[in-house]
Amino acid sequence: MTTLRLAIVGAGPAGIYAADILLKAERAFNVSIDLFEQLPAPYGLVRYGVAPDHPRIKGVITALRDVLDRGDIRIFGNVEFGRDITLADLKKHYHAVVFATGAIKDADLAIPGIDADGSYGAADFVSWFDGHPDVPRTWPLEAESVAVIGNGNVALDISRMLAKHADDLLPTEIPANVYEGLKASPVTDVHVFGRRGPAQVKFTPLELRELGELNDVDMVVYDEDFDYDAASLDAIANNKQVKVIDRILQQWRTRPSANNAGGEASRRLHLHFWAAPVEVKTDDEGKVSALVYERTRPDGEGGVVRTGEMREVPIQSIYRAVGYFGSPLADVPFDERHGVIPNHEGQVLRADSNERVPGVYATGWIKRGPVGLIGHTKSDAMETVRHIINDQGSWWQPVDPSEAAIPALLAERGVRWTDLEGWHRLDQHEMSLGEPEGRARVKVVPRDEMVSISRAE
Numbered sequence: 001m002t003t004l005r006l007a008i009v010g011a012g013p014a015g016i017y018a019a020d021i022l023l024k025a026e027r028a029f030n031v032s033i034d035l036f037e038q039l040p041a042p043y044g045l046v047r048y049g050v051a052p053d054h055p056r057i058k059g060v061i062t063a064l065r066d067v068l069d070r071g072d073i074r075i076f077g078n079v080e081f082g083r084d085i086t087l088a089d090l091k092k093h094y095h096a097v098v099f100a101t102g103a104i105k106d107a108d109l110a111i112p113g114i115d116a117d118g119s120y121g122a123a124d125f126v127s128w129f130d131g132h133p134d135v136p137r138t139w140p141l142e143a144e145s146v147a148v149i150g151n152g153n154v155a156l157d158i159s160r161m162l163a164k165h166a167d168d169l170l171p172t173e174i175p176a177n178v179y180e181g182l183k184a185s186p187v188t189d190v191h192v193f194g195r196r197g198p199a200q201v202k203f204t205p206l207e208l209r210e211l212g213e214l215n216d217v218d219m220v221v222y223d224e225d226f227d228y229d230a231a232s233l234d235a236i237a238n239n240k241q242v243k244v245i246d247r248i249l250q251q252w253r254t255r256p257s258a259n260n261a262g263g264e265a266s267r268r269l270h271l272h273f274w275a276a277p278v279e280v281k282t283d284d285e286g287k288v289s290a291l292v293y294e295r296t297r298p299d300g301e302g303g304v305v306r307t308g309e310m311r312e313v314p315i316q317s318i319y320r321a322v323g324y325f326g327s328p329l330a331d332v333p334f335d336e337r338h339g340v341i342p343n344h345e346g347q348v349l350r351a352d353s354n355e356r357v358p359g360v361y362a363t364g365w366i367k368r369g370p371v372g373l374i375g376h377t378k379s380d381a382m383e384t385v386r387h388i389i390n391d392q393g394s395w396w397q398p399v400d401p402s403e404a405a406i407p408a409l410l411a412e413r414g415v416r417w418t419d420l421e422g423w424h425r426l427d428q429h430e431m432s433l434g435e436p437e438g439r440a441r442v443k444v445v446p447r448d449e450m451v452s453i454s455r456a457e
């Protein structure tokens with residue numbers, strides 16, 4: 001029977017699910033899969049995106065680990081596609097490749113002053129608090145008043161991480177440098193801004209409700225934002241999720257908080273709706289000093305129009321949480337506008353035409369764009385895998401599909417790759433670091449240290 005040698009690039013949920021689904025699928029050929037991952041640890045944004053105080057979601061890792069632990073997928077960690085291994089290499093040694101490289105960068109927000117000192121992308125901050133090895137170890141948490149732009153779950157994650165007291169994060173897996181950074185933060189007010197109204201947010205109810213349960217943090221919402229138009233009332237009446245979100249916000253309107261007398265917490269988390277960011281103002285040293293925003297109002301169809309009314313909030317730092325954006329890969333088509341690999345149901349297309357690129361597939365966030373939950377990457381992978389199976393006639397014809405060729409190639413290039421056994425070693429090490437403090441794990445952050453532990457060097 002023919003054996004499909006398949007390379008998957010990216011060991012996030014999308015790549016791991018694709019491997020699992022293909023191995024379990026009904027097919028008329030054998031399968032041998034190699035998973036390439038630029039980081040020394042697998043699981044992508046589940047390890048380096050999902051917030052540390054969301055252990056239930058981090059628990060998805062258990063399911064992904066079960067797939068890897070079965071032992072029928074080889075992992076080559078600390079191997080970057082485009083640098084350590086190229087498309088030409090893959091064509092020599094595999095019949096096809098699936099790119100599952102996700103998204104790690106922030107989408108842009110084009111307003112004056114957004115590049116000022118004190119203005120950050122949410123993705124970079126997330127990478128810092130989740131202990132990503134490729135970002136600086138320290139984070140400038142010097143602001144008392146912070147703005148967060150965006151009305152999705154990432155905006156909630158970073159607002160919560162900014163407002164939450166560091167000691168309340170201690171039971172989680174946060175690295176020591178993150179605890180110390182957050183502990184020293186002088187923050188008192190976090191202001192979250194959304195262009196649209198409470199009935200149009202992209203938050204999910206569970207994540208929103210969690211804000212109201214933070215220790216020593218008051219939720220502040222503003223009555224003027226709840227003058228609902230017909231489209232909002234319709235959304236609240238007919239969409240269960242919007243109804244729950246409205247109920248949560250309405251409860252906060254009646255709670256004691258800073259804007260209705262009462263509210264004794266040392267920190268406040270303000271939600272501003274109908275607020276479109278216009279400009280980040282700076283002081284004489286070029287540091288962020290205020291956010292100018294324009295009030296919007298509903299256009300009657302679920303959208304907004306600007307009102308011309310400008311307002312200003314003094315802040316010392318600002319985070320844009322307006323979406324993630326994929327990165328291009330060497331010799332692989334890329335859609336610059338949407339930050340994805342152009343594709344039809346996971347079959348990669350040329351960037352300048354709808355012509356298929358044989359043997360090349362995509363799945364997960366790099367296929368669909370950076371929206372949706374971990375579970376969505378599973379249905380995504382099913383679609384992509386179905387095409388791989390059906391496309392047998394157009395797979396590549398590799399000159400050397402032997403399994404031995406890849407370790408030999410990486411060794412020849414001096415790549416210090418890590419494997420499944422190495423991941424187990426690092427995993428155990430992180431758990432043992434947490435044990436004396438009664439924590440599930442403490443992450444190892446520096447890449448060199450991760451690699452040395454994995455390789456038992």
Ligand SMILES: Cc1cc2nc3c(=O)[nH]c(=O)nc-3n(C[C@H](O)[C@H](O)[C@H](O)COP(=O)(O)OP(=O)(O)OC[C@H]3O[C@@H](n4cnc5c(N)ncnc54)[C@H](O)[C@@H]3O)c2cc1C
Pocket residue numbers: 009010011012013014015036037038039042043044045046049050051054057079080081082100101102103104126154157324329363364365366371372373374375377
């Ligand atoms: C801040 C944040 C919080 C989130 N919280 C939740 C949540 O609570 N619940 C939920 O369900 N979903 C959550 N998500 C969404 C979830 O993380 C994504 O749906 C999912 O991770 C996308 O999977 P993926 O495999 O496509 O991409 P990723 O998880 O990004 O995995 C891609 C992998 O590819 C690797 N890679 C990239 N380039 C290369 C290269 N050149 N060579 C080799 N490897 C490469 C990366 O290192 C990474 O490991 C969150 C996302 C973010 C950003």
